[in-house]
Amino acid sequence: MINAGLSVSGLQHVGRLRGEIALSQFLTRSLREMGRHPLQSLVLYTQDEWKAKPAQIAQFAHEDGRAYVGRRLIDVPDPFGCHANWVDHYWQDFGGVLDRFAPDVRIVTTTQAYQHPEMQALVRDLASRAEEVRAVVNKYTATYRCPRCGNEGTSSIEKGKLNWRLEWPALWKVYRVDIEPFGKDHATPGGSRDSCAEVAQTIMHFRPPMGIPYEWVGIADRGKDLGDMGSSDFLGFTPVQWVEVGDPEVLRYPYAFTPTFRRIVLDLSRVDAYHDAYDRAEEAFYSSERKGDEDDQARAFELAQLAPPPKRKPFALSYRHAAFLSQISPETGRLEWSLNRMRDTGILARAPTAAERARIARRIEQARVWVEKYATENRVTLLQAMTPDVAAQLDDRDRSALRTYADKAARAAWTEDAIKDSMVSLTKAGGLPVETSRFFRDLYLVLLGSERGPRAAPFLAVLEKDWVLRRLHEAAK
Ligand SMILES: [Zn+2]
Structure with missing residues (x-):
């Protein structure tokens, strides 16, 4: 079992496709090619607390989102009213196309995990050993915040949601996780993951999964x-x-x-x-x-x-x-x-x-x-015919430059690279009667009717060579 986890606390961005999805899928596939039968799964942390961060509050346009501070993510309403709750709404733009980035990922929410009989048995067992458990967890309490949910680990295990230091290893155990990629914030030596690995061994008596830390996406x-x-x-x-x-x-x-x-x-x-x-x-x-x-x-x-x-x-x-x-x-x-x-x-x-x-x-x-x-700077509209207005913006030297380039281009192969070379050979060698910037201004003017345009070589390469040459000659008359 290769498992990763993420908290549905808001925008489900493509950065989460890196370790949680793609890396896990590369591993799953490579292991299958080696004759193993791994499963790829993903845990959605839906029981985590909604923190009422400014960007989260700002999602609510018609009511004061601060009213929901402290609720579980799954209990926060959809700010747009189109889904059952916050989680469903923000999951849509990620989960809705997930199959196209990695097929057959098994998804479990922590809300479902707490309904799992094995999880419930584990919670009961931990509650019955409350003193022992507390002693281990308190060793770390408030030393590290969980980078995923921001919780510091002071809530008690009797409240139906485990302290994150117990929850993480409990999920490993219940879902039999063997390999787990996780974001680098968890990875510091002696940090949150190390502490969870210790809890797994000393309190739950199993070997924690192999972890693969990865860097974030900016x-x-x-x-x-x-x-x-x-x-x-x-x-x-x-x-x-x-x-x-x-x-x-x-x-x-x-x-x-x-x-x-x-x-x-x-x-x-x-x-x-x-x-x-x-x-x-x-x-x-x-x-x-x-x-x-x-x-x-x-x-x-x-x-x-x-x-x-x-x-x-x-x-x-x-x-x-x-x-x-x-x-x-x-x-x-x-x-x-x-x-x-x-x-x-x-x-x-x-x-x-x-x-x-x-x-x-x-x-x-x-x-x-x-x-x-x-990338609106790449917007182009061809000037269908030369206009007096464009002609009036060209002087003798502009016309001469366009004629020189037309002669050069006529001999060039009409590919992006060859077009680029033909331009560079003219501008570098000082073969034009105008400055390079003025030459490109002239070129855009006669092709697009405006003084600026996209990178010239790839753009010219999709135009018909004859059309371009005709236009250059017409403008150079
Ligand atoms: Zn919605």
């Missing part, structure tokens, strides 16, 4: 680190938000690749970069000659897969290309139009399989949502 906004994701602080984003912008495997990949002791920081404005890393790992997986850390990339890619990967490397449409295709394509027949454009521009050299078509369609849709919700 959240950043456009490169600015905002700290670790936090449930009761409502900091982070949910698995439901992720699946709008990417496949589960793409997020599982950094969880498989990054050593467990190293922090990971996620930033929704960088979803394109996560896809690039995933696509590179896919290349490495199918490559016969790997160098550097490509063996690790390939193994992590393999772990990140939820279905067996195809024999032959499938075509991968760059996420950034998908973002632009999603915007310049017509709404009806978007996939066919995009496939044609990909063939014209040399991005796609062969007829895609059904699975590849589905993947391309998915990426186009995901990247479209990403641009709209998290």
Whole structure:
């Protein structure tokens, strides 16, 4: 039994997919490949106290949430009124798609655990040995707070909910946990987990599970680190938000690749970069000659897969290309139009399989949502025809620069890399009559009608080469 636990104290963020879900699932799967029959399970701490932290209180728009301080999480109402209680509401955006990140996870709540006959027998036994139990637990009382629930461990065992120092080992015992990943806050030597391991041995007389500590996942906004994701602080984003912008495997990949002791920081404005890393790992997986850390990339890619990967490397449409295709394509027949454009521009050299078509369609849709919700700087609308207004903003040197570039581009292969090289060779060598920044301003102006735009090479690569050249020449007249 591989088990992890989490408290449903608020936002169920993707950071919790790291150790509690993905790491446990990698272990479960690897053990199965070795011929074992492990179960993956997850305990939801629903009996923990609702702390009335500011972000929790702020969830209640129509009443004063402070009234619920001290209640069990399961007894706090849903602030939005659409579910039976607080737990059900916040579990929705995690549990609702959990199968897509790790199939067949058995979920138990601590509310259910306390109804388990074995748990009830254990609670009765501990109550009958109250003095002995208290002596051990008091050794630690108030020395450490439980990092998960924030409780300090002074409540008595007779109240129907065990002190967390007893509850944790009791759950190990009742659910026969063998391996348990846990967040690094519990892991300090002599800290909360050590104390629970001692309680398991001295009071409950069993061997505690093997523990695997892991680092937290941080959240950043456009490169600015905002700290670790936090449930009761409502900091982070949910698995439901992720699946709008990417496949589960793409997020599982950094969880498989990054050593467990190293922090990971996620930033929704960088979803394109996560896809690039995933696509590179896919290349490495199918490559016969790997160098550097490509063996690790390939193994992590393999772990990140939820279905067996195809024999032959499938075509991968760059996420950034998908973002632009999603915007310049017509709404009806978007996939066919995009496939044609990909063939014209040399991005796609062969007829895609059904699975590849589905993947391309998915990426186009995901990247479209990403641009709209998290990366509006990648919004583009093509200037359908040159306008007098745009022409008036170009002087002789601007026109000359565009003509010079058009000549260079005409000889370049129409791929992202070749386009980038052709630009760099001009700007680095001082081959243009205007400053580099002015050149890009000119380029965006004649293609988009505005002075700014997305990174030029990936954007140009999805446009028709002839269309671009015609426009450059028309503007340079
Ligand atoms: Zn609800």
